[in-house]
Amino acid sequence: MSRARFNRRQLLRCASMIAMAPTVPAFLSRMVRAAQPNHNGRILVVIQLSGGNDGINTVVPFADEGYAKYRDKLRLSANELIKVNDHIGLHPGLRSAADLLEDGRLAIVQGVGYPNPNRSHDVSMAIWQTARFDPAEHKTFGWIGRAMDGRSARSDGAPDSILLGDENPPIALRGRRSTSISLAHLDDLKAKPGATFSTALPGDADHDLLAFTRRAALDAKSTAELIDEVAKKSASDASAYPSTELAGRLKSIAQLVKADFLTPVYYAIQPGYDTHAAQLPTHARLLRELGSAIKAFHDDLQTAGLSDRVLTFCFSEFGRRVKENASLGTDHGTAGPVLIAGSGVNPGPFGQPPSMTDLEGGDLKMQTDFRQVYATILEDWLGVSSALALGNTFERLKLISDT
Amino acid sequence: MLEQYEPTSETAWNASRVVHLHRRAGFAATWNEIQRDLSDGPAAAVTRLLHNSPTGQQTDAGEVTSDFEQMSSVICDAAVGSGNINRLKAWWLYRMLFTPDPLGERLTLMWHNHFATSNVKVADVSLMRRQNELFRKFARAPFGDLLHRAANDPALLIWLDADANRKEHPNENLAREIMELFSLGVGNYTEDDVQQAARALTGWSVNKGKFRNYDQYHDDGEKTIFGQRGNWTGEGFVRMLAEHPATSRRIAFRICEQFLGETLSSPDIVDELASGLRERTLDVGWAVETVVRSKTFFSAGNIRNRVLSPIEFVVGAVRSLEIMDPPPSTLLLAEATANLGQDIFNPPNVFGWPGGRAWLTNRALIGRANFALALVNGELHTPSKPFDAAALAASNGFTEAGEIGSFFAQLLLGQEELPNELRQYLETPNRLVTAILASPEAQLA
Secondary structure, eight states, rough: OOOGGGHHHHHHHHHHHHHHHHHSSSSHHHHHTTTTTTTTOOOEEEETTTTOGGGGGEEOOOTSHHHHHHOOTOOOGGGEEEEEEOEEEEEGGGGGHHHHHHHTTTEEEEEEOOOOOOOOOOHHHHHHHOOOOOOOGGSOHOOOOOOOOHHHSSSSSSOEEESSSOOOOOOOOOOOOOOOEEEEEEEGOOTTTTOOOOOOOOOOOTSSHHHHHHHHHHHHHHHHHHHHHHHHHHHHHHGGGGSSSHHHHHHHHHHHHHHHHHOOOOEEEOOOOSSSHHHHHHHHHHHHHHHHHHHHHHHHHHHHHHHGGGEEEESSSSSSSSSTTTTTTBBBBEEEOOOOSSBBOOOEEESSOOSSSSSBBTTOOEEEEEOOOHHHHHIIIIOOOHHHHTTOOOOOOOOOOOO | OBBBBOSSSSSSOOOOHHHHHHHHSOOOHHHHHHHHHHOOHHHHHHHHHHHOOOOGGGOOOOOOOOHHHHHHHHHHHHHHHHHHHHHHHHHEEEEEEESSSSHHHHHHHHHHHHHHHOOOHHHHHHHHHHHHHHHHHTTTSBHHHHHHHHHHHHHHHHHHHTTBTTTTTTOHHHHEEEIIIIIIITTSHHHHHHHHEEEEEEETTEEEEEEEEGGGOOOOSSSEEOOOOOOOOHHHHHHHHHHHHHHHHHHHHHHHHSSTTTOOOOOHHHHHHHHHHHHHHTBBHHHHHHHTTTTTSSSGGGOOOOOEEEEEEHHHHHTTOOOOOOOOOOHHHHHHHHHTOOTOOOOOOOOOOOOOGGGGOHHHHHHHHHHHHHHHHTTTSOOOOEEEEHHHHHHHTTOHHHHHHHHIEEEEEISOOGGGGGGGGGTTTHHHHHHHHHHGGGGGG
């Protein structure tokens, strides 16, 4: 059955029908719920690059004379870069990301940071995650958690955000009212062979709670079947995803999206970017993993007809110093590029690359405040208010396409 | 509505009501306990549930005398020593399984939810333990005593960012939550009250895991809270909260939410209980007893009209099936309840767990079916030890398939007959128990 054939009005009309006939398949009742106000069906996936990604060697300003001046051993030669325009080129490890760019599914915002940059991993990560600068607020709530606080109460019980991985949900997801969970693997959601599910029909209208519970049990049964089906289907084309941890997590997220989970935000962490020594091979591996995982994820969603519902946003707590250090590595720096993937973006580079000669204490000057990126994602993609989440209003960027 | 229950021809004291009592106010009953309470009558059965407190066995010096308490301390000390919060969760599951006072643990959990504090932020197993013991010790106390101690509890203060609470920097987080969630409830204070109360609370802090009240950080100027001017201190402010009528309503609501089904916890009954609480300095023990002994508690409409929380579901299944020698791994039980949506010592936010119908997400119901299977197959034991449903039924004198079906229907659901769609499992008792535990009826109590 094609989902595109239902419009929102039709779905709302059949909501009452479904309330009366609770044996309607779960996916259909979920579509009805998805058609309710405050749920535009759009999904945000955040990938946190932990450790401080060397943005200069990610989106390389090869034409800037400062690049050759400050990067000697770590310089990537212009002919191995994947040219984006006359000024910048992508790290060769980002071949898959470049494919997305050429295909119109990747935006790059250059020189993203904040005033008075902090070079501590913890503090800068807390600033990015909470969008607050006062250390007293760094343990309270995060930008996504606060934004999700503003959504109206939902009865479906789906958490507002899910971290895929072994970590606890980060502060970015913590809200006063909104909820987030972490999920190490999808097995937690699968029915084990031999588990029994009730097939009792709700009936018994005068016992309301029991009828509700029977309906919920039927719904759970069909969700378990759907997840199983989705997992089996993607097991048969497993080759599409590389066998890295990050790709595995994105694959799990894709399965949840395909199973019509109502959670709007997913989060995954790729660690290892703190490259103080022998940076070149490590950084190349990390970017290759990142690019190929994102590409596989969005290709998978595109095949499933879901690519217009998902936006992937990658950030790191800071970039690295302009001048390389004596250990073939780089130390903690300031601004860096963020990547935004999905068929809903206006593709290409945004803003000017930060100058590598006009520096501030040996570091890049930021070009774009990270909260502008957040405001854009919250308002233009998720359709939620950004003012409470960010504590202020910020000028949005033209990152999200209107169509 | 809160007058005492007396059995009538319509509301007879029968096995269904005994099962209801234990599933709603304890952690479910064994077959023998059901038979015992059936013959002892409601007054004795409820008294036993209400007053079987192990704290009664403590000496004045605080020494514990029961084997259970001694074993519990050993496990708890080891958990704290390990610094691993999962072991503290396992300890609490141990208590819930073996306690002679299941109601006390239920109330401890109620306060954990009320003063919802998460170790994800506190990150200190020994402080979480201390808070948990506070909730247990004051579970039935006058609420003002609990509120006061909770407001000075180091884990709670760290959770609400009050560990650096100075007059230049009054912390509104603690001031707001103590009013909105811990005492008055929303709508009973103004934003001005929040700001003024935050000033009164300055100086309260945590240092090296201990509560401190630093005079030099306290704002001793005049404040106006709830229209009353004065040089309010934190203590004075908390006292004001305990005496505020809205607090009695919020506590009455908490208790009703715990023991009355979703349609019965009405504003009228909450008001009735709140007014009794005000006459008795918010004596929680009295309120719990009043509700559990009431006609409303035992009314037909209250039976199976509340969703069991994951903890109640998991602990109740293990206890009623007597899978106690040895019990399943309490670490695995804690993991199971977390997977079902109730990760103790890690509530989702300051509001605690939403509870009620929100427990029944797809994920949680799939998880409950998986849990039932794992429990019956013995996968929660290390090493694995399958449950023997036929043996449990036989030890109580039931050997024929139909009898076994009725035995488990009574034990696990409080009804004489199996739901129809479960009759297909009559010939395989272990599968039958798996299916009963996963049935819609078993999620309610």
